[in-house]
Amino acid sequence: MTELLLRVRFAETDRMGIVHHSRWAVWLEAARVEWLRERGLSYRELEDSGVSLAVTSLALSYRAPARFDDELAVMVQLREARSRRFRFSYRVLLLPDRELLAEGETVHVPVSSTGRAIRLPPAWQERLATSHGGGN
Amino acid sequence: MTELLLRVRFAETDRMGIVHHSRWAVWLEAARVEWLRERGLSYRELEDSGVSLAVTSLALSYRAPARFDDELAVMVQLREARSRRFRFSYRVLLLPDRELLAEGETVHVPVSSTGRAIRLPPAWQERLATSHGGGN
Amino acid sequence: MTELLLRVRFAETDRMGIVHHSRWAVWLEAARVEWLRERGLSYRELEDSGVSLAVTSLALSYRAPARFDDELAVMVQLREARSRRFRFSYRVLLLPDRELLAEGETVHVPVSSTGRAIRLPPAWQERLATSHGGGN
Protein backbone atom coordinates (compact mmCIF):
# COMPACT_ATOMS: atom_id res chain seq x y z
CA MET A 1 0.00 0.00 0.00
CA THR A 2 1.26 3.46 -0.92
CA GLU A 3 -0.23 6.76 0.11
CA LEU A 4 0.10 10.00 -1.85
CA LEU A 5 -0.73 13.24 -0.05
CA LEU A 6 -1.96 16.17 -2.10
CA ARG A 7 -3.77 19.45 -1.77
CA VAL A 8 -6.71 20.20 -4.09
CA ARG A 9 -5.84 22.89 -6.63
CA PHE A 10 -8.27 25.66 -7.53
CA ALA A 11 -8.08 24.67 -11.20
CA GLU A 12 -9.36 21.20 -10.29
CA THR A 13 -12.75 22.56 -9.21
CA ASP A 14 -15.75 23.27 -11.44
CA ARG A 15 -18.75 25.58 -11.21
CA MET A 16 -20.50 23.21 -8.79
CA GLY A 17 -17.81 24.38 -6.36
CA ILE A 18 -16.32 20.90 -6.05
CA VAL A 19 -13.60 18.93 -7.81
CA HIS A 20 -14.65 17.86 -11.30
CA HIS A 21 -15.13 14.10 -11.53
CA SER A 22 -12.57 13.78 -14.34
CA ARG A 23 -9.72 15.18 -12.21
CA TRP A 24 -9.69 12.32 -9.72
CA ALA A 25 -8.23 10.03 -12.40
CA VAL A 26 -5.19 12.31 -12.49
CA TRP A 27 -4.68 11.78 -8.75
CA LEU A 28 -5.01 8.02 -9.06
CA GLU A 29 -2.31 8.10 -11.71
CA ALA A 30 0.00 10.23 -9.58
CA ALA A 31 -0.49 7.80 -6.68
CA ARG A 32 0.27 4.85 -9.00
CA VAL A 33 3.54 6.46 -10.06
CA GLU A 34 4.51 6.82 -6.38
CA TRP A 35 3.54 3.21 -5.71
CA LEU A 36 5.97 2.16 -8.43
CA ARG A 37 8.70 4.51 -7.18
CA GLU A 38 8.45 3.07 -3.65
CA ARG A 39 9.18 -0.35 -5.14
CA GLY A 40 12.21 0.88 -7.07
CA LEU A 41 10.37 1.21 -10.37
CA SER A 42 10.55 4.48 -12.32
CA TYR A 43 7.61 4.88 -14.68
CA ARG A 44 9.55 7.61 -16.47
CA GLU A 45 12.40 5.20 -17.17
CA LEU A 46 9.96 2.54 -18.35
CA GLU A 47 8.46 5.00 -20.82
CA ASP A 48 11.90 6.20 -21.92
CA SER A 49 12.67 2.56 -22.73
CA GLY A 50 9.64 2.45 -25.04
CA VAL A 51 7.13 0.68 -22.78
CA SER A 52 3.94 2.20 -21.40
CA LEU A 53 1.25 0.88 -19.09
CA ALA A 54 -1.83 1.77 -21.15
CA VAL A 55 -5.06 2.24 -19.20
CA THR A 56 -7.73 -0.13 -20.50
CA SER A 57 -10.37 0.64 -17.91
CA LEU A 58 -11.15 3.21 -15.26
CA ALA A 59 -13.86 3.05 -12.62
CA LEU A 60 -14.56 5.65 -9.96
CA SER A 61 -17.27 5.76 -7.35
CA TYR A 62 -17.78 9.11 -5.63
CA ARG A 63 -19.19 9.21 -2.10
CA ALA A 64 -18.56 12.80 -1.08
CA PRO A 65 -17.09 15.79 -2.89
CA ALA A 66 -13.55 17.10 -2.61
CA ARG A 67 -13.17 20.86 -2.35
CA PHE A 68 -10.57 23.49 -3.13
CA ASP A 69 -7.67 23.44 -0.67
CA ASP A 70 -8.69 20.12 0.90
CA GLU A 71 -5.81 17.90 1.92
CA LEU A 72 -6.26 14.39 0.61
CA ALA A 73 -4.59 11.01 0.86
CA VAL A 74 -4.76 8.73 -2.17
CA MET A 75 -4.16 5.11 -1.22
CA VAL A 76 -3.20 2.67 -3.94
CA GLN A 77 -2.80 -1.08 -3.96
CA LEU A 78 -1.89 -3.58 -6.68
CA ARG A 79 -4.71 -6.12 -6.87
CA GLU A 80 -3.74 -8.33 -9.75
CA ALA A 81 -0.51 -8.83 -11.68
CA ARG A 82 -0.42 -11.07 -14.71
CA SER A 83 2.20 -10.95 -17.42
CA ARG A 84 0.02 -8.73 -19.59
CA ARG A 85 -2.56 -7.25 -17.24
CA PHE A 86 -2.33 -5.24 -14.02
CA ARG A 87 -5.09 -4.00 -11.79
CA PHE A 88 -4.79 -1.31 -9.15
CA SER A 89 -7.39 -0.16 -6.63
CA TYR A 90 -7.59 3.20 -4.90
CA ARG A 91 -9.22 5.00 -2.03
CA VAL A 92 -9.25 8.78 -1.70
CA LEU A 93 -9.51 10.05 1.88
CA LEU A 94 -10.15 13.53 3.25
CA LEU A 95 -7.58 14.57 5.85
CA PRO A 96 -7.26 14.89 8.77
CA ASP A 97 -10.20 12.57 9.55
CA ARG A 98 -9.56 10.14 6.70
CA GLU A 99 -13.18 10.26 5.57
CA LEU A 100 -13.62 8.11 2.46
CA LEU A 101 -14.47 10.34 -0.50
CA ALA A 102 -14.08 7.97 -3.42
CA GLU A 103 -12.95 4.52 -4.49
CA GLY A 104 -11.52 3.56 -7.83
CA GLU A 105 -9.87 0.95 -9.97
CA THR A 106 -7.71 0.97 -13.09
CA VAL A 107 -6.60 -1.85 -15.37
CA HIS A 108 -3.41 -1.62 -17.41
CA VAL A 109 -1.67 -3.51 -20.19
CA PRO A 110 1.98 -3.02 -21.17
CA VAL A 111 2.29 -1.66 -24.69
CA SER A 112 5.14 -0.71 -26.99
CA SER A 113 5.52 2.81 -28.32
CA THR A 114 3.47 1.74 -31.34
CA GLY A 115 0.67 0.53 -29.08
CA ARG A 116 1.26 -3.20 -29.48
CA ALA A 117 0.64 -5.34 -26.37
CA ILE A 118 3.93 -6.64 -25.02
CA ARG A 119 5.42 -8.14 -21.88
CA LEU A 120 7.04 -5.99 -19.25
CA PRO A 121 10.81 -6.10 -18.79
CA PRO A 122 11.71 -9.02 -16.47
CA ALA A 123 12.74 -6.75 -13.59
CA TRP A 124 9.32 -5.12 -13.66
CA GLN A 125 7.52 -8.44 -13.91
CA GLU A 126 9.29 -9.82 -10.87
CA ARG A 127 8.79 -6.73 -8.80
CA LEU A 128 5.09 -6.50 -9.60
CA ALA A 129 4.53 -10.23 -9.08
CA THR A 130 5.91 -9.98 -5.56
CA SER A 131 4.17 -6.72 -4.71
CA HIS A 132 0.51 -7.52 -4.89
CA GLY A 133 -1.82 -9.03 -2.38
CA GLY A 134 -2.26 -8.84 1.37
CA GLY A 135 0.07 -6.40 2.94
CA ASN A 136 1.10 -4.42 -0.12
CA MET B 1 -29.74 8.68 -28.71
CA THR B 2 -27.71 11.84 -29.22
CA GLU B 3 -24.41 12.14 -31.03
CA LEU B 4 -21.81 14.81 -30.33
CA LEU B 5 -19.09 15.34 -32.93
CA LEU B 6 -15.75 16.68 -31.81
CA ARG B 7 -12.15 16.96 -32.89
CA VAL B 8 -9.38 15.89 -30.51
CA ARG B 9 -7.43 18.85 -29.17
CA PHE B 10 -3.66 18.80 -28.84
CA ALA B 11 -3.93 19.62 -25.13
CA GLU B 12 -5.96 16.44 -24.62
CA THR B 13 -3.00 14.23 -25.53
CA ASP B 14 -0.25 13.03 -23.20
CA ARG B 15 3.34 11.91 -23.66
CA MET B 16 2.22 8.47 -24.85
CA GLY B 17 1.05 10.37 -27.94
CA ILE B 18 -2.60 9.52 -27.32
CA VAL B 19 -5.50 11.12 -25.49
CA HIS B 20 -5.10 10.88 -21.72
CA HIS B 21 -7.65 8.54 -20.18
CA SER B 22 -9.03 11.26 -17.89
CA ARG B 23 -10.05 13.51 -20.79
CA TRP B 24 -12.68 11.15 -22.16
CA ALA B 25 -14.91 11.91 -19.16
CA VAL B 26 -15.01 15.53 -20.33
CA TRP B 27 -16.33 14.40 -23.71
CA LEU B 28 -19.00 12.19 -22.13
CA GLU B 29 -20.16 15.20 -20.13
CA ALA B 30 -20.29 17.44 -23.21
CA ALA B 31 -22.35 14.78 -25.00
CA ARG B 32 -24.69 14.50 -22.01
CA VAL B 33 -25.31 18.26 -22.09
CA GLU B 34 -26.22 17.98 -25.80
CA TRP B 35 -28.52 15.04 -25.07
CA LEU B 36 -30.38 17.24 -22.59
CA ARG B 37 -30.45 20.20 -24.99
CA GLU B 38 -31.99 18.06 -27.75
CA ARG B 39 -34.83 17.25 -25.34
CA GLY B 40 -35.43 20.89 -24.46
CA LEU B 41 -33.50 20.75 -21.20
CA SER B 42 -30.78 23.31 -20.51
CA TYR B 43 -28.27 22.06 -17.97
CA ARG B 44 -27.05 25.63 -17.51
CA GLU B 45 -30.57 26.73 -16.54
CA LEU B 46 -30.91 23.79 -14.16
CA GLU B 47 -27.70 24.80 -12.43
CA ASP B 48 -28.71 28.45 -12.37
CA SER B 49 -31.86 27.34 -10.53
CA GLY B 50 -29.71 25.69 -7.87
CA VAL B 51 -29.88 22.05 -8.96
CA SER B 52 -26.97 19.97 -10.23
CA LEU B 53 -26.69 16.43 -11.49
CA ALA B 54 -23.79 15.22 -9.37
CA VAL B 55 -21.75 12.35 -10.80
CA THR B 56 -21.71 9.43 -8.37
CA SER B 57 -19.92 6.96 -10.57
CA LEU B 58 -17.89 6.89 -13.76
CA ALA B 59 -16.78 3.84 -15.73
CA LEU B 60 -14.78 3.85 -18.93
CA SER B 61 -13.45 0.95 -20.95
CA TYR B 62 -10.84 1.82 -23.57
CA ARG B 63 -10.47 -0.38 -26.65
CA ALA B 64 -8.28 1.73 -28.89
CA PRO B 65 -6.57 5.09 -28.44
CA ALA B 66 -7.80 8.44 -29.72
CA ARG B 67 -5.18 10.69 -31.26
CA PHE B 68 -4.64 14.39 -31.83
CA ASP B 69 -6.85 15.78 -34.59
CA ASP B 70 -9.05 12.67 -34.77
CA GLU B 71 -12.70 13.33 -35.48
CA LEU B 72 -14.91 11.49 -33.02
CA ALA B 73 -18.58 10.86 -32.40
CA VAL B 74 -19.72 10.49 -28.80
CA MET B 75 -23.04 8.65 -28.60
CA VAL B 76 -25.05 8.96 -25.42
CA GLN B 77 -28.19 7.23 -24.23
CA LEU B 78 -30.25 7.46 -21.02
CA ARG B 79 -30.42 3.96 -19.56
CA GLU B 80 -32.26 4.46 -16.31
CA ALA B 81 -34.33 7.32 -14.88
CA ARG B 82 -35.59 7.16 -11.34
CA SER B 83 -36.66 10.14 -9.30
CA ARG B 84 -33.26 10.39 -7.67
CA ARG B 85 -30.91 8.43 -9.90
CA PHE B 86 -30.04 8.63 -13.60
CA ARG B 87 -27.75 6.46 -15.61
CA PHE B 88 -26.31 7.29 -19.01
CA SER B 89 -24.22 5.09 -21.28
CA TYR B 90 -21.79 6.19 -23.98
CA ARG B 91 -19.86 4.97 -26.96
CA VAL B 92 -16.99 6.91 -28.53
CA LEU B 93 -16.46 6.21 -32.22
CA LEU B 94 -13.60 7.17 -34.55
CA LEU B 95 -14.81 8.85 -37.73
CA PRO B 96 -15.25 8.31 -40.59
CA ASP B 97 -15.33 4.54 -40.08
CA ARG B 98 -17.13 4.63 -36.72
CA GLU B 99 -14.63 2.28 -35.11
CA LEU B 100 -15.51 1.79 -31.44
CA LEU B 101 -12.77 3.34 -29.28
CA ALA B 102 -14.37 3.32 -25.85
CA GLU B 103 -17.53 2.65 -23.91
CA GLY B 104 -18.61 4.34 -20.73
CA GLU B 105 -21.29 4.88 -18.14
CA THR B 106 -22.09 7.59 -15.60
CA VAL B 107 -24.58 7.65 -12.74
CA HIS B 108 -26.04 10.92 -11.45
CA VAL B 109 -28.10 12.15 -8.54
CA PRO B 110 -29.81 15.54 -8.39
CA VAL B 111 -28.38 17.69 -5.61
CA SER B 112 -29.03 21.16 -4.27
CA SER B 113 -26.32 23.82 -4.25
CA THR B 114 -25.41 22.64 -0.75
CA GLY B 115 -24.96 19.09 -2.00
CA ARG B 116 -28.13 17.63 -0.49
CA ALA B 117 -29.92 14.95 -2.57
CA ILE B 118 -33.17 16.35 -3.95
CA ARG B 119 -35.77 15.62 -6.61
CA LEU B 120 -35.53 17.15 -10.04
CA PRO B 121 -38.02 19.86 -11.05
CA PRO B 122 -41.21 18.19 -12.38
CA ALA B 123 -40.60 19.28 -15.97
CA TRP B 124 -37.20 17.56 -15.90
CA GLN B 125 -38.60 14.43 -14.27
CA GLU B 126 -41.27 14.04 -16.93
CA ARG B 127 -38.93 14.66 -19.80
CA LEU B 128 -36.34 12.22 -18.52
CA ALA B 129 -38.95 9.57 -17.68
CA THR B 130 -40.18 9.60 -21.27
CA SER B 131 -36.74 9.77 -22.84
CA HIS B 132 -35.05 6.57 -21.84
CA GLY B 133 -35.15 3.13 -23.32
CA GLY B 134 -35.38 1.71 -26.81
CA GLY B 135 -35.18 4.35 -29.46
CA ASN B 136 -33.82 7.22 -27.41
CA MET C 1 -7.93 35.28 -40.32
CA THR C 2 -9.51 32.06 -39.16
CA GLU C 3 -12.40 31.69 -36.77
CA LEU C 4 -13.02 28.64 -34.58
CA LEU C 5 -16.46 28.24 -33.06
CA LEU C 6 -16.80 26.34 -29.80
CA ARG C 7 -19.13 25.83 -26.90
CA VAL C 8 -17.79 26.12 -23.35
CA ARG C 9 -17.62 22.74 -21.60
CA PHE C 10 -18.66 22.28 -17.99
CA ALA C 11 -15.23 20.87 -17.16
CA GLU C 12 -13.64 24.15 -18.30
CA THR C 13 -15.27 26.11 -15.48
CA ASP C 14 -13.97 26.53 -11.93
CA ARG C 15 -15.54 27.26 -8.57
CA MET C 16 -15.83 30.98 -9.41
CA GLY C 17 -18.49 29.79 -11.87
CA ILE C 18 -16.50 30.96 -14.88
CA VAL C 19 -13.96 29.43 -17.24
CA HIS C 20 -10.59 28.94 -15.54
CA HIS C 21 -7.95 31.27 -16.99
CA SER C 22 -5.67 28.38 -17.95
CA ARG C 23 -8.27 26.82 -20.28
CA TRP C 24 -8.31 29.67 -22.76
CA ALA C 25 -4.82 28.68 -23.94
CA VAL C 26 -6.30 25.37 -25.06
CA TRP C 27 -8.82 27.23 -27.23
CA LEU C 28 -6.12 29.43 -28.77
CA GLU C 29 -4.23 26.28 -29.69
CA ALA C 30 -7.30 24.66 -31.24
CA ALA C 31 -7.91 27.82 -33.29
CA ARG C 32 -4.26 27.83 -34.40
CA VAL C 33 -4.56 24.25 -35.65
CA GLU C 34 -7.63 25.28 -37.69
CA TRP C 35 -5.77 28.30 -39.06
CA LEU C 36 -3.08 25.94 -40.33
CA ARG C 37 -5.61 23.49 -41.72
CA GLU C 38 -7.36 26.24 -43.70
CA ARG C 39 -4.01 26.95 -45.38
CA GLY C 40 -3.43 23.32 -46.26
CA LEU C 41 -1.08 22.65 -43.36
CA SER C 42 -1.74 19.70 -41.06
CA TYR C 43 -0.14 20.17 -37.66
CA ARG C 44 -0.59 16.47 -37.01
CA GLU C 45 1.44 15.63 -40.13
CA LEU C 46 4.12 18.14 -39.14
CA GLU C 47 4.44 16.46 -35.74
CA ASP C 48 4.41 13.00 -37.30
CA SER C 49 7.39 14.14 -39.41
CA GLY C 50 9.26 15.01 -36.21
CA VAL C 51 8.77 18.79 -36.13
CA SER C 52 6.81 20.70 -33.49
CA LEU C 53 5.98 24.36 -33.05
CA ALA C 54 7.03 24.81 -29.43
CA VAL C 55 5.34 27.61 -27.53
CA THR C 56 7.93 30.04 -26.16
CA SER C 57 5.52 32.62 -24.81
CA LEU C 58 1.86 33.01 -24.00
CA ALA C 59 0.02 36.19 -23.10
CA LEU C 60 -3.67 36.51 -22.34
CA SER C 61 -5.66 39.54 -21.27
CA TYR C 62 -9.13 38.82 -19.90
CA ARG C 63 -11.85 41.49 -20.21
CA ALA C 64 -14.96 39.52 -19.28
CA PRO C 65 -15.58 35.96 -18.14
CA ALA C 66 -16.73 33.07 -20.32
CA ARG C 67 -19.37 30.82 -18.80
CA PHE C 68 -20.54 27.23 -19.14
CA ASP C 69 -22.47 26.63 -22.36
CA ASP C 70 -21.47 29.98 -23.91
CA GLU C 71 -20.88 29.88 -27.64
CA LEU C 72 -17.58 31.52 -28.54
CA ALA C 73 -15.61 32.47 -31.61
CA VAL C 74 -11.83 32.35 -31.40
CA MET C 75 -10.22 34.50 -34.08
CA VAL C 76 -6.59 33.89 -34.92
CA GLN C 77 -4.14 35.75 -37.11
CA LEU C 78 -0.48 35.20 -37.98
CA ARG C 79 1.36 38.38 -37.03
CA GLU C 80 4.97 37.54 -37.72
CA ALA C 81 6.67 34.75 -39.63
CA ARG C 82 10.43 34.42 -39.60
CA SER C 83 12.34 31.27 -40.43
CA ARG C 84 12.61 30.35 -36.76
CA ARG C 85 9.93 32.36 -35.01
CA PHE C 86 6.18 32.71 -35.49
CA ARG C 87 3.76 34.93 -33.67
CA PHE C 88 -0.02 34.54 -33.62
CA SER C 89 -2.60 36.85 -32.08
CA TYR C 90 -6.10 35.94 -30.94
CA ARG C 91 -9.41 37.44 -29.94
CA VAL C 92 -12.11 35.47 -28.15
CA LEU C 93 -15.65 36.73 -28.78
CA LEU C 94 -18.95 35.87 -27.09
CA LEU C 95 -21.66 34.93 -29.58
CA PRO C 96 -24.08 36.01 -30.86
CA ASP C 97 -23.10 39.63 -30.08
CA ARG C 98 -19.38 39.17 -30.65
CA GLU C 99 -18.51 40.87 -27.38
CA LEU C 100 -14.73 40.80 -26.87
CA LEU C 101 -13.90 38.58 -23.87
CA ALA C 102 -10.16 38.18 -24.18
CA GLU C 103 -7.13 38.88 -26.35
CA GLY C 104 -4.02 36.79 -26.57
CA GLU C 105 -0.72 36.14 -28.27
CA THR C 106 1.58 33.14 -28.63
CA VAL C 107 5.12 32.88 -29.97
CA HIS C 108 6.44 29.64 -31.45
CA VAL C 109 9.73 28.18 -32.59
CA PRO C 110 10.08 25.05 -34.73
CA VAL C 111 11.87 22.29 -32.84
CA SER C 112 12.91 18.73 -33.60
CA SER C 113 11.62 15.80 -31.55
CA THR C 114 14.67 16.22 -29.31
CA GLY C 115 13.80 19.88 -28.72
CA ARG C 116 16.52 21.39 -30.89
CA ALA C 117 15.56 24.60 -32.76
CA ILE C 118 15.30 23.87 -36.49
CA ARG C 119 13.85 25.35 -39.67
CA LEU C 120 10.41 24.42 -40.86
CA PRO C 121 10.04 22.28 -43.97
CA PRO C 122 10.15 24.53 -47.07
CA ALA C 123 6.45 24.02 -47.89
CA TRP C 124 5.53 25.28 -44.44
CA GLN C 125 7.92 28.22 -44.65
CA GLU C 126 6.45 29.38 -47.93
CA ARG C 127 2.89 28.99 -46.82
CA LEU C 128 3.44 30.85 -43.58
CA ALA C 129 5.48 33.60 -45.24
CA THR C 130 2.60 34.35 -47.59
CA SER C 131 -0.11 34.06 -44.97
CA HIS C 132 0.65 36.77 -42.49
CA GLY C 133 -0.27 40.40 -42.46
CA GLY C 134 -3.22 42.48 -43.59
CA GLY C 135 -6.04 40.35 -44.81
CA ASN C 136 -5.05 37.03 -43.34
Next chain:
Amino acid sequence: MTELLLRVRFAETDRMGIVHHSRWAVWLEAARVEWLRERGLSYRELEDSGVSLAVTSLALSYRAPARFDDELAVMVQLREARSRRFRFSYRVLLLPDRELLAEGETVHVPVSSTGRAIRLPPAWQERLATSHGGGN
Protein backbone atom coordinates in the same frame (compact mmCIF):
# COMPACT_ATOMS: atom_id res chain seq x y z
CA MET D 1 8.97 35.13 -1.62
CA THR D 2 7.27 31.77 -1.35
CA GLU D 3 8.36 28.55 -2.98
CA LEU D 4 6.03 25.70 -3.91
CA LEU D 5 7.60 22.32 -4.63
CA LEU D 6 5.79 19.96 -6.96
CA ARG D 7 6.35 16.91 -9.11
CA VAL D 8 5.18 16.94 -12.74
CA ARG D 9 2.18 14.65 -13.26
CA PHE D 10 1.87 12.41 -16.28
CA ALA D 11 -1.47 14.01 -17.17
CA GLU D 12 0.26 17.40 -17.45
CA THR D 13 2.31 16.29 -20.45
CA ASP D 14 1.25 16.34 -24.10
CA ARG D 15 2.23 14.42 -27.21
CA MET D 16 5.42 16.50 -27.60
CA GLY D 17 6.55 14.61 -24.50
CA ILE D 18 6.72 17.78 -22.41
CA VAL D 19 4.35 19.68 -20.13
CA HIS D 20 1.64 21.45 -22.09
CA HIS D 21 2.05 25.23 -21.97
CA SER D 22 -1.44 25.73 -20.47
CA ARG D 23 -0.66 23.64 -17.38
CA TRP D 24 1.98 25.99 -16.01
CA ALA D 25 -0.74 28.53 -15.16
CA VAL D 26 -2.20 25.95 -12.77
CA TRP D 27 1.15 25.73 -10.97
CA LEU D 28 1.44 29.52 -10.69
CA GLU D 29 -2.01 29.57 -9.10
CA ALA D 30 -1.12 26.83 -6.62
CA ALA D 31 2.02 28.76 -5.66
CA ARG D 32 -0.01 31.96 -5.23
CA VAL D 33 -2.38 30.17 -2.84
CA GLU D 34 0.64 29.06 -0.77
CA TRP D 35 2.05 32.59 -0.81
CA LEU D 36 -1.22 33.80 0.72
CA ARG D 37 -1.32 30.95 3.23
CA GLU D 38 2.21 31.76 4.44
CA ARG D 39 0.99 35.29 5.21
CA GLY D 40 -2.04 34.05 7.14
CA LEU D 41 -4.48 34.54 4.28
CA SER D 42 -6.73 31.66 3.23
CA TYR D 43 -7.91 32.03 -0.34
CA ARG D 44 -10.60 29.45 0.35
CA GLU D 45 -11.98 31.58 3.18
CA LEU D 46 -11.87 34.69 0.99
CA GLU D 47 -13.92 32.89 -1.67
CA ASP D 48 -16.31 31.51 0.93
CA SER D 49 -16.92 35.11 2.01
CA GLY D 50 -17.91 35.99 -1.55
CA VAL D 51 -14.72 37.63 -2.79
CA SER D 52 -12.47 36.29 -5.56
CA LEU D 53 -9.21 37.49 -7.03
CA ALA D 54 -10.11 37.37 -10.73
CA VAL D 55 -7.21 36.96 -13.14
CA THR D 56 -7.16 39.83 -15.64
CA SER D 57 -3.92 38.93 -17.35
CA LEU D 58 -1.51 36.05 -17.63
CA ALA D 59 1.94 36.07 -19.21
CA LEU D 60 4.32 33.15 -19.42
CA SER D 61 7.70 32.91 -21.08
CA TYR D 62 9.06 29.39 -21.56
CA ARG D 63 12.83 28.85 -21.68
CA ALA D 64 13.08 25.09 -21.38
CA PRO D 65 10.54 22.29 -21.17
CA ALA D 66 9.36 20.55 -18.01
CA ARG D 67 9.03 16.77 -18.24
CA PHE D 68 7.04 14.04 -16.55
CA ASP D 69 8.29 13.30 -13.03
CA ASP D 70 10.51 16.39 -12.88
CA GLU D 71 10.68 18.03 -9.48
CA LEU D 72 10.06 21.75 -9.72
CA ALA D 73 10.10 24.81 -7.50
CA VAL D 74 7.64 27.59 -8.29
CA MET D 75 8.76 30.87 -6.76
CA VAL D 76 6.19 33.61 -6.38
CA GLN D 77 6.48 37.23 -5.35
CA LEU D 78 3.94 40.06 -4.98
CA ARG D 79 5.10 42.88 -7.21
CA GLU D 80 2.35 45.44 -6.89
CA ALA D 81 -0.54 45.88 -4.45
CA ARG D 82 -3.11 48.59 -5.01
CA SER D 83 -6.58 48.61 -3.51
CA ARG D 84 -8.05 47.10 -6.66
CA ARG D 85 -5.13 45.56 -8.52
CA PHE D 86 -2.48 43.00 -7.56
CA ARG D 87 0.42 41.76 -9.58
CA PHE D 88 2.42 38.61 -8.87
CA SER D 89 5.54 37.37 -10.65
CA TYR D 90 6.80 33.80 -10.84
CA ARG D 91 9.82 31.73 -11.71
CA VAL D 92 9.68 27.99 -12.29
CA LEU D 93 12.94 26.16 -11.54
CA LEU D 94 14.02 22.60 -12.28
CA LEU D 95 15.36 20.82 -9.21
CA PRO D 96 17.89 19.96 -7.98
CA ASP D 97 19.96 22.41 -10.06
CA ARG D 98 17.41 25.22 -10.01
CA GLU D 99 17.66 25.75 -13.74
CA LEU D 100 15.19 28.45 -14.81
CA LEU D 101 12.47 26.89 -16.99
CA ALA D 102 9.91 29.67 -17.18
CA GLU D 103 8.95 33.08 -15.90
CA GLY D 104 5.46 34.44 -15.52
CA GLU D 105 3.21 37.17 -14.27
CA THR D 106 -0.46 37.44 -13.33
CA VAL D 107 -2.62 40.47 -12.57
CA HIS D 108 -5.69 40.21 -10.34
CA VAL D 109 -8.65 42.33 -9.33
CA PRO D 110 -10.93 41.60 -6.38
CA VAL D 111 -14.46 40.84 -7.53
CA SER D 112 -17.73 39.96 -5.82
CA SER D 113 -19.54 36.71 -6.54
CA THR D 114 -21.47 38.56 -9.26
CA GLY D 115 -18.20 39.66 -10.87
CA ARG D 116 -18.33 43.32 -9.80
CA ALA D 117 -14.96 44.93 -8.96
CA ILE D 118 -14.74 45.55 -5.23
CA ARG D 119 -12.19 46.30 -2.54
CA LEU D 120 -10.59 43.53 -0.54
CA PRO D 121 -11.51 43.10 3.13
CA PRO D 122 -9.33 45.45 5.25
CA ALA D 123 -7.32 42.61 6.79
CA TRP D 124 -6.36 41.43 3.32
CA GLN D 125 -5.52 44.94 2.15
CA GLU D 126 -3.19 45.53 5.04
CA ARG D 127 -1.49 42.21 4.75
CA LEU D 128 -0.91 42.57 1.02
CA ALA D 129 0.22 46.18 1.32
CA THR D 130 2.97 45.16 3.74
CA SER D 131 3.97 42.04 1.85
CA HIS D 132 5.21 43.30 -1.48
CA GLY D 133 8.57 44.58 -2.54
CA GLY D 134 12.17 43.78 -1.72
CA GLY D 135 12.49 40.83 0.52
CA ASN D 136 9.03 39.33 0.16
